[in-house]
Amino acid sequence: MRKFEPKIVCFLCKWCTYAGADLAGTSRLQYPPNGVVIKTLCSSRIDPEHILYAFQQGSDGVFIGGCHPGDCHYQSGNYKTKRRVLLLQNMLKQLGLDSKRLRLEWISASEGNKFAAAMKEFTETIRNLGPIPKLDKEENNQ
Amino acid sequence: MKRIGVFICHCGVNIADTVDVELLTEKLADYPGIAHIENYMFMCSDPGQNLIKDAVKTHKLDSVVVAACSPTLHESTFQNAIAEVDVNKYQLEIGNIREQCSWVHSNKEEGTRKAELIIKTAVEKAKLNQSLDPVSAPLTKRVLIIGGGIAGIQAALDIADGGYEVVLVEKKPSIGGHMIQLSETFPTLDCSQCILTPKMVQLGKHKNIKLYVNSEVEAIGGFMGNFKVTIKRQPQYVDPDKCTLCDDCTVACPVVVPSEYDEGLTYRKAIYVPFPQAIPASYTIDTENCLGFEPIACGECKKACLAEAIDYDKKEEIFIEDFGAVILATGFDLYPVENIPEYGYGKYLDVLNGLQFERILSATGPTGGKMLRPSDGKVPKEIVFIQCSGSRDPERHKPYCSKICCMYTLKHAKLYKHKVHDGQPYIFYIDIRSGGKRYEEFIQEGVSEDGIVYIRGKVAKIYKEGDKMIVHGMDTLTGHKVKIKADMVVLAQSIVPSEGSGKLFKTLKLGTDSNGFMSEAHPKLRPLESLQSGFYLAGAGQGPKDIPDAVSQASGAAAKVLALMSNDEVQHEPIIATVDENKCSGCSVCIGTCPYGARELNEDRIAAVNDILCEGCGACISACPSGASQQKNLTDDQIMKMINVIIN
Numbered sequence: 001m002r003k004f005e006p007k008i009v010c011f012l013c014k015w016c017t018y019a020g021a022d023l024a025g026t027s028r029l030q031y032p033p034n035g036v037v038i039k040t041l042c043s044s045r046i047d048p049e050h051i052l053y054a055f056q057q058g059s060d061g062v063f064i065g066g067c068h069p070g071d072c073h074y075q076s077g078n079y080k081t082k083r084r085v086l087l088l089q090n091m092l093k094q095l096g097l098d099s100k101r102l103r104l105e106w107i108s109a110s111e112g113n114k115f116a117a118a119m120k121e122f123t124e125t126i127r128n129l130g131p132i133p134k135l136d137k138e139e140n141n142q
Numbered sequence: 143m144k145r146i147g148v149f150i151c152h153c154g155v156n157i158a159d160t161v162d163v164e165l166l167t168e169k170l171a172d173y174p175g176i177a178h179i180e181n182y183m184f185m186c187s188d189p190g191q192n193l194i195k196d197a198v199k200t201h202k203l204d205s206v207v208v209a210a211c212s213p214t215l216h217e218s219t220f221q222n223a224i225a226e227v228d229v230n231k232y233q234l235e236i237g238n239i240r241e242q243c244s245w246v247h248s249n250k251e252e253g254t255r256k257a258e259l260i261i262k263t264a265v266e267k268a269k270l271n272q273s274l275d276p277v278s279a280p281l282t283k284r285v286l287i288i289g290g291g292i293a294g295i296q297a298a299l300d301i302a303d304g305g306y307e308v309v310l311v312e313k314k315p316s317i318g319g320h321m322i323q324l325s326e327t328f329p330t331l332d333c334s335q336c337i338l339t340p341k342m343v344q345l346g347k348h349k350n351i352k353l354y355v356n357s358e359v360e361a362i363g364g365f366m367g368n369f370k371v372t373i374k375r376q377p378q379y380v381d382p383d384k385c386t387l388c389d390d391c392t393v394a395c396p397v398v399v400p401s402e403y404d405e406g407l408t409y410r411k412a413i414y415v416p417f418p419q420a421i422p423a424s425y426t427i428d429t430e431n432c433l434g435f436e437p438i439a440c441g442e443c444k445k446a447c448l449a450e451a452i453d454y455d456k457k458e459e460i461f462i463e464d465f466g467a468v469i470l471a472t473g474f475d476l477y478p479v480e481n482i483p484e485y486g487y488g489k490y491l492d493v494l495n496g497l498q499f500e501r502i503l504s505a506t507g508p509t510g511g512k513m514l515r516p517s518d519g520k521v522p523k524e525i526v527f528i529q530c531s532g533s534r535d536p537e538r539h540k541p542y543c544s545k546i547c548c549m550y551t552l553k554h555a556k557l558y559k560h561k562v563h564d565g566q567p568y569i570f571y572i573d574i575r576s577g578g579k580r581y582e583e584f585i586q587e588g589v590s591e592d593g594i595v596y597i598r599g600k601v602a603k604i605y606k607e608g609d610k611m612i613v614h615g616m617d618t619l620t621g622h623k624v625k626i627k628a629d630m631v632v633l634a635q636s637i638v639p640s641e642g643s644g645k646l647f648k649t650l651k652l653g654t655d656s657n658g659f660m661s662e663a664h665p666k667l668r669p670l671e672s673l674q675s676g677f678y679l680a681g682a683g684q685g686p687k688d689i690p691d692a693v694s695q696a697s698g699a700a701a702k703v704l705a706l707m708s709n710d711e712v713q714h715e716p717i718i719a720t721v722d723e724n725k726c727s728g729c730s731v732c733i734g735t736c737p738y739g740a741r742e743l744n745e746d747r748i749a750a751v752n753d754i755l756c757e758g759c760g761a762c763i764s765a766c767p768s769g770a771s772q773q774k775n776l777t778d779d780q781i782m783k784m785i786n787v788i789i790n
Contacts, residue, residue, distance in 0.1 A: 007789050022212045025241030033247045033256040036263065036788040037238070038781060039213075041717065044735075045760025045773060050781050057789045073664070074759035075653060075673055075737040084764070116246070 006060035006126040008035040011050070013043045015073040016108050017065025023112030024119075031119035034126075035063055042066075043104075044077030048088050051102060055092075058134075061101045061126040065115070068106040078106070098129055145177035146268050147203040148261060149194055151185035151210035153240055160244035160253035170261060175269050177201055186216045191223040198227045205229070205271060207264045209237035209257065230273030232716070232775055237264040259788055266783040271775050274716040277753040281367040281712050282466040285703055286311065288359055288646065291319020292689060293681025293696040294471035295341050300700035302350035306707050309352045309463060310345070311359060311373055313642065314402075316420035317342055319473055323403060325503035325511075327689060328553040329584035335506065339419045346421040354461070355422060358642075362468075362650055365754045366676030367712035369465045377456035380413070382424035384451035387415070391425060394446035399431045405498040407508040407516060413443045413452075418506065427452075466712075467676050467703045470652070470660060471696065472643040472683035477532040477540060477636035485531065485633055486604045491517040492611055493604060493631045496550060503557050513561040515630045518609065522565065522629035525558055526613045527551045528601050529571045532636035540636040542657060545686040547634035548575045552588045554632060559592045568595045568626055570615055578688070597624060604631055637686040651739055652677060660684045670699045674738065675714070675755065678702055717774055718756040719763055723748050725770035732762035732771060 012018040018039050024031070040046060043066030051062050064085060066078040082104065089099035103122050107115050150167060152158035163181045171179050178201040182190050185208055194206060206229065208220050213236040221231035239257040247253040285301050287294045290312030302308045310317070322342075324334035345351055354375055361372040380391075397412035412432040413425055433439040435454035444452045476495055479487040487493045492515050494502070505511035515522045529547050532539040548571070555567035574596070576582040588594045601615040610627040617624050639658040647654055652672050653661040660679050663671040671678055680696040681687060687695065706712070719732075719740070728747035740755035741762055749770075763771040763778075772778065 009785055009788050019214065022214065022238075022241040025212070025243075025245035028245055030248060031246055033243070033249075033252045036256065036259045037242055038263065038784050038788075040760060040776065041773075042759035042761065045764055045776065047764035047778065047781075050764075050778070050785065053782055054785045054789070057785060059785070059789050074757060074761065077737075077759050077761050080735065080761050080765075 004127060004131060006034050006123060006131075007058065008061040008063055008123065008126060009054045009059045010035040010037045010063040010065065011040055011043065011046045012037050012065040013067060013073075013077075014039055014041050016067035016071065017105070017115065019109035020065070020107040020111045020115040023109065024116040025112075027112045029112060029116035031116045032123040034123045035119055042072070042074045042077040043081040044074065046081065046084075048084055051088060055097065055101070055132060058132060060129070060132045061103070061122060063118070063122055064102075064104045065107045065118075066104070068108055071108065096133065100125055101129060101132065144175060144205050144269055145201065145203050146175050146205045146207060146265055147194070147197050147201060148176050148179040148207045148209065148265065149185055149197070150179070150181040150239075150261070151190070151208065152181060152183045153211060153244075154183065157210070157240050157244045160247055160250055161239055161257040162250060162254040165254060166258055166261065169258065173262065173265065175265055177203060185210050186219055191219070194220070194223055195227045198224060198229055203229070205233040205235075205268045207235045207237055207261065207268050209239045209261045209264070211240040212236075212238050212242070232274040233268070233271055235264040235268045235271065237261045262787040263784040266787050267775075267780050270777065270780045270783070274774060276713040277716050277718065278711045278713045279365075279367050279754050281707070281709060282369070282464045283307070283707050284309065284463070284465050285467050285469065285707070286359075286369070286371055286463070286465040287469045287471060289319070289471035289473055289640075289681065289683065290314070290317030290353075290355070291471060291473045291681060291692075292321045292338065292341075293473070293692040294319070294469070295345050296693045296696035297469045297471060297680050297700045297703075298345055298351055299341065299348065300697050301703055301707075302348045304700075304704045304707070305350070306704070307350050307352070309354065309373075309465070311354045311357045313356070313358050314416065315355050315378065315426040316416045316422070317345065317353070317355070318417070318419075318421070320497065321689060322417065322419070323405070323497055323504075324500050325505075325507070326553065326557060328549045329578075329580045331553070331557070335419065335504075342419065342421040353422065356426065359646060359649065360460070365752060367466050367754070369468060369676065371463055371465055371468075373461045373463065375459045375461065377458055378424065378426040379452060379454060379456050380425040380427065381451045381453060382422055384449050385424055386449050386451075387423060387425075388449070390446040390448070391443035391452065394442040396440065396442060397431050397433060399428070404501045404508050405495065407498055407501055467678065467706055468650070469678045469680055469696075469699050469703060470650075470672070470683055471680040472646065472660075473640045474637045474682035474686065475640045477638050479531060479633050479635050481539065482532060482633075484603045485528065485601065485631070486606075486611075487633060490604070490606055490611060490631075491515075492522075492629065493633065496547070496554070496632065496634050499554055499632045503554070503561075513558060513565075520609075520629070521562055523562070524566045524568070524626065524628045525555070525630045525632060526601075526611070526626055526628040527555060527567060527569045527632045527634065529569065529634045530600075531633040534572060540638070540657065542636075542686070543575060544635075544637040545575070546637065546688045549578070549581055549584070549688065551632075551634045552585055552594070555594045556588050556592050559594065566593070566595065568597055568628070570597050570599060570601050572598070572600070578690075599624070637682060639683055643683055650674070650677065670695060670702050675757075712754065714754065715758060716753075717776065718753060718758045719751045719760065720772050720774055721749060721751055722770045722772070725768050727768055727770070729767065731765050731767060735761045735765045737761070
């Protein structure tokens with residue numbers, strides 16, 4: 001049987017984690033190819049609705065990378081993200097989803113190794129959790 | 143439908159080894175929206191760029207996706223290339239298939255599949271990208287500098303020499319800051335006043351500089367390039383044009399108050415010149431201490447003034463002026479050492495702060511440069527210096543290193559030794575930090591040539607016994623207690639942001655760190671700018687600094703401002719927030735989330751975006767409960783289309 005390959009949406013802020021992901025590349029650190037990146041200027045641009053939409057469409061995991069506390073290029077964007085993610089993780093449980101499917105990490109531009117490690121670890125976590133249950137209304141009604 | 147061109151780079155073998163470039167080119171050719179697709183060995187090379195430009199013309203492309211290395215490397219290269227063939231540079235998208243794909247994966251099949259997804263997300267985003275123009279607004283070519291210490295003076299002179307008008311606002315009656323109080327400067331031991339006063343005179347006479355002393359900034363409006371600033375000037379009651387500096391008024395004045403210039407070691411009158419080389423050279427009445435002239439309680443100075451320069455009827459003045467940029471050079475003060483009661487400052491006359499000791503060393507000081515102690519005028523034979531008085535003590539005082547104290551304490555000990563050859567200086571220290579050009583050599587000379595004794599440890603208490611100050615401390619290198627019968631004690635207190643600067647930063651809406659120092663836009667790459675556009679930082683208000691660092695930073699900030707002033711308008715990135723007036727309910731949630739004050743309710747109760755202030759973080763957009771806010775070229779629609787591609 002073919003191994004389950006999770007689909008992962010990664011939102012990375014331009015200033016820290018996107019640059020950290022670039023550094024992982026420059027350092028030729030290997031990690032699984034399951035996550036595909038959407039670049040935002042700041043992690044605070046990510047609307048909880050985007051995350052829910054991703055899960056609804058069938059994303060098995062959502063990864064958010066932002067600047068370390070105190071390092072946000074826009075002063076306080078990462079704190080807003082932190083609050084939103086915490087609330088959303090609670091909400092995921094109510095939807096019957098494992099809150100581990102949503103991950104927030106602070107990864108700076110100099111932490112290529114941390115990014116690669118986080119990608120490996122998160123992909124493995126999602127692989128173990130298995131495919132996301134269908135959130136589609138119609139299918140649930142059937 | 144947009145006509146999008148996709149250009150896939152091999153980057154030699156860097157991409158092509160892990161991503162099957164030919165296969166992707168073939169596979170994506172029919173993808174909706176892609177009007178043209180090709181690959182090339184090195185897309186960033188001149189032939190590569192020409193290939194893109196030719197394809198834009200031949201296939202009438204209106205948007206371009208380049209799948210290559212990270213956008214940090216060549217985004218601007220390709221933006222400029224398409225701009226040359228009249229495609230707006232915001233119509234360019236980069237698919238990062240090197241750093242985030244070929245270099246981090248080794249299986250070609252997996253790499254190719256991921257590269258396909260990356261390119262498709264870029265294409266989906268490109269489909270909805272709009273052509274944008276940089277946000278621009280007119281620029282007022284005048285600069286406000288707040289603070290007249292060495293940093294403010296240096297920045298003012300650099301900008302004024304560059305040909306732009308400068309207004310310098312100083313809250314005290316003269317410029318000069320703390321540097322004018324110093325005796326000699328480390329590590330060269332050149333006289334502080336001798337190097338500072340020529341600059342002060344130059345500033346006072348500069349045709350491009352307007353000086354407001356006794357003045358403070360009351361309010362600010364507008365944004366980068368177009369600030370409207372309210373400046374309040376307290377009257378000095380003496381007309382500098384009529385005053386002949388004869389000093390008859392101070393002789394007549396009956397009020398005596400401690401001198402700020404001499405750090406309370408001498409006295410001045412209520413009508414006074416702060417110090418002989420003050421700029422502007424003019425008398426001021428200190429209304430807090432004057433017996434009063436509403437009604438006139440004394441009037442002696444006016445009677446004594448034959449030049450009739452004194453006018454009690456002068457009122458405070460308000461000036462509203464326009465500026466394009468602001469430099470903050472608000473400087474430092476010493477940590478109130480009254481907060482460290484075990485050192486006995488304020489209780490014992492012979493426990494001094496660092497600036498008081500500077501005044502005793504100074505030829506213009508209270509003792510005329512003779513080394514005499516304040517209590518009885520005797521020559522001190524043993525002096526204890528205590529470094530880190532309040533610094534590096536996170537539990538009780540300040541957590542940070544004040545940076546300059548190691549050096550100035552050594553300078554104090556050295557200058558003392560030059561005046562009292564048989565005297566013995568002791569320095570209590572935690573560590574010696576002497577990073578700086580010729581700084582370490584200066585310390586080593588002090589130990590080997592001047593016989594200065596360093597004791598590693600902290601002082602526990604100081605008290606008076608007879609005419610001696612008894613200093614109890616611990617030598618942590620030997621583990622022994624130390625007791626020194628000293629004639630005088632000098633404290634090297636922490637450097638803190640200057641008094642009143644916190645209130646000013648609030649008025650200007652500038653960020654500070656937890657210790658009240660101004661925050662820079664980026665600690666490493668943008669240390670001269672505030673995060674708020676149009677504000678630049680110089681001197682110790684941003685963090686403890688010695689004179690060369692303050693001057694360098696001031697000249698750096700001035701260079702930033704000069705670069706700004708060389709433009710005819712201010713421009714910045716247009717990737718900012720927008721608002722759909724039909725959807726906005728005026729709930730104001732966005733206003734609270736914006737760190738830049740860029741969202742404001744307008745007269746129609748729409749939370750409008752100030753295009754110049756908005757930095758494009760997007761925090762307000764995801765906070766908007768009605769979906770009225772969007773980010774240009776990163777709309778919710780674009781994000782969702784990209785999500786679709788990744789998942790399906």
